[in-house]
Amino acid sequence: MEYEDKAGRPSRPPSPKQSVRKNLDFEPLSTTALILEDRPANLPAKPAEEAQKHRQQYEEMVLQAKKRELKEAQRRRKQLEERCKVEESIGNAVLTWNNEILPNWETMWCSKKVRDLWWQGIPPSVRGKVWSLAIGNELNITHELFDICIARAKERWRSLSTGGSEVENEDAGFSAADREASLELIKLDISRTFPNLCFFQQGGPYHDMLHSILGAYTCYRPDVGYVQGMSFIAAVLILNLDTADAFIAFSNLLNKPCQMAFFRVDHGLMLTYFAAFEVFFEENLPKLFAHFKKNNLTADIYLIDWIFTLYSKSLPLDLACRIWDVFCRDGEEFLFRTALGILKLFEDILTRMDFIHSAQFLTRLPEDLPADEVFAAISTVQMQSRNKKWAQVLSALQKDSREMEKGSPSLRH
Numbered sequence: 001m002e003y004e005d006k007a008g009r010p011s012r013p014p015s016p017k018q019s020v021r022k023n024l025d026f027e028p029l030s031t032t033a034l035i036l037e038d039r040p041a042n043l044p045a046k047p048a049e050e051a052q053k054h055r056q057q058y059e060e061m062v063l064q065a066k067k068r069e070l071k072e073a074q075r076r077r078k079q080l081e082e083r084c085k086v087e088e089s090i091g092n093a094v095l096t097w098n099n100e101i102l103p104n105w106e107t108m109w110c111s112k113k114v115r116d117l118w119w120q121g122i123p124p125s126v127r128g129k130v131w132s133l134a135i136g137n138e139l140n141i142t143h144e145l146f147d148i149c150i151a152r153a154k155e156r157w158r159s160l161s162t163g164g165s166e167v168e169n170e171d172a173g174f175s176a177a178d179r180e181a182s183l184e185l186i187k188l189d190i191s192r193t194f195p196n197l198c199f200f201q202q203g204g205p206y207h208d209m210l211h212s213i214l215g216a217y218t219c220y221r222p223d224v225g226y227v228q229g230m231s232f233i234a235a236v237l238i239l240n241l242d243t244a245d246a247f248i249a250f251s252n253l254l255n256k257p258c259q260m261a262f263f264r265v266d267h268g269l270m271l272t273y274f275a276a277f278e279v280f281f282e283e284n285l286p287k288l289f290a291h292f293k294k295n296n297l298t299a300d301i302y303l304i305d306w307i308f309t310l311y312s313k314s315l316p317l318d319l320a321c322r323i324w325d326v327f328c329r330d331g332e333e334f335l336f337r338t339a340l341g342i343l344k345l346f347e348d349i350l351t352r353m354d355f356i357h358s359a360q361f362l363t364r365l366p367e368d369l370p371a372d373e374v375f376a377a378i379s380t381v382q383m384q385s386r387n388k389k390w391a392q393v394l395s396a397l398q399k400d401s402r403e404m405e406k407g408s409p410s411l412r413h
Contacts, residue, residue, distance in 0.1 A: 109133070118325060143244040190214070229309045273307075274303065277340075283384075
């Protein structure tokens, strides 16, 4: 009241915490004090048994904390040692690739030493060079041809944006609506390509590069045009190669029989690939194969997306690049071997799932798949059935398919 009279405003009552502190003769400096210090003089002393018990509890707490710190330090040291080993291994591999393999590519690429090194993953700094050499350039595409295709693509975009009716000679037979739809699909898909990286989004460092390669390809192969899934393949190549070299690799890669069958939606050939896959599926994983058959889960449900994007959309990017490494070495067979490796890795889980959950799981694989576990599963897959390898099984199925078509005209429709 006296304070109110002097200041002309009501005083604020002390907080309960302040009131308690005023009644204490001491304030503990830490939890240690609460356990080990004697009680204040105005409180009864701890019984000897209680004091001993508290001391033991405190010592146990300190011991456990030290153990945790030691364990964490050991974990960090082990992690650092492993990282150093990986970096040293990569450094040694880079030297081997640059100094021994790449200068002598023609004579060394198929040797056991190189194949073993290849399986372990190609170092990122030389990956683009190795992919280019392994994919090859059977189409004989030059940098000059790429520039021509880009120029034509830009001219087409300008024509479509201004409503022009000019039609390039190579576009004869393809309507303006088809070309415009293809253009719009490219724009839409670019923004959906590796969205987490932001490299290919509008304003990103590789947006225009990806747009140019996809546009150039539609000019180079108007009979194929743009198909969803191509943007992921082109994006992976862009991350590892210069623009013109990425286009050359992209065009040659899509010209391979398996990719051409899928991107041109050749239903008969696609079914043959699925049939060949199921031969090796039943051979390697009979229990899971029977389970999928029982639940009517066909290979096309999960394989189409994996093959269309060469796993770049379905798997973590670093793992997808390792898949690409061996795919460039072994060809299409490795794409289907990888599929069997993934199925084998998750066999126990998948055999307990019904159709819906299996389909959902396979079309959206876990995002944290360890590369070593995936490759360990792939390494156990045998691509041989009744003494026939992949190429022989596929060829026999293609022959059977052609003979059936000749004998039954109705099957052509």
